Amino acid sequence: GENVEQHPSTLSVQEGDSAVIKCTYSDSASNYFPWYKQELGKGPQLIIDIRSNVGEKKDQRIAVTLNKTAKHFSLHITETQPEDSAVYFCAAPSLSGSARQLTFGSGTQLTVLP
C-alpha cells in the first residue's frame, strides 16, 4: 500500500512570511495529491489538489508542486495570515488491488505568529 510521510510536524512562521510543508509518497502509480486544512473542532477541508499530469498548481496564496521522479509534493503558503493557523494534511492514493482510497500524512501544525 501507499506510505505517505509529512514534514515538519510543527511549523511556526511570522505573519507575512511563507510556509512550506513537504510530503513524500511510495507508490509510483499515485496520480492525485490533495492537501487538507483542519481547523480546531472541524473536519479536514480540501484546500488544493494536483494531478500527476501537472507540476504546479496555484490558487491565490497557496500553491502545490509535484515532483513525480522524486515522489514528493509540497504545499506553499505565501503572505501567511493568522487565519492560516491550522493542521495541514497531505494525502496520496492507494491504488493496489481493489483499494481506491487516500492515505494521509501525519499532519503539520502551522502557527502564524502576529
Added chain:
Amino acid sequence: DAGVIQSPRHEVTEMGQEVTLRCKPISGHNSLFWYRQTMMRGLELLIYFNNNVPIDDSGMPEDRFSAKMPNASFSTLKIQPSEPRDSAVYFCASSLATGTTTLNGYTFGSGTRLTVV
C-alpha cells in the same frame, strides 16, 4: 448542499455501552469513508464503501466495530461494547470516484467526538 452530515456531534457513554454514529454523505457521491482521529495515531481509515458495498474494512480495530451502508444516503458505525480506548473523533467523508484509477477529493463531516468513561 449541506455537506456531509454527522450525528451526534458529541457522545459521552459508559464503558460497555453500545454507540452508534451516523453519517449522511453528499448526494451523488458514491464513496463513503469512516476515519478515526487521535493525537497518537492521526487519521486512521476504518472502512470505506463504494456504491454502498464495503470494499476495505482492514482498518476496523476489532469485532466490536461494525459499519453499514443500507442505502446511498446513510451509513452507521457501531461500537459494541465500547471501551475507553475507543475515545476519539470519528469522521465520515464522501467522494465521487470516477473510473478505476481516478480519485477525487473527499468532503469530510464535522466529526463525532466520542468519550467512553
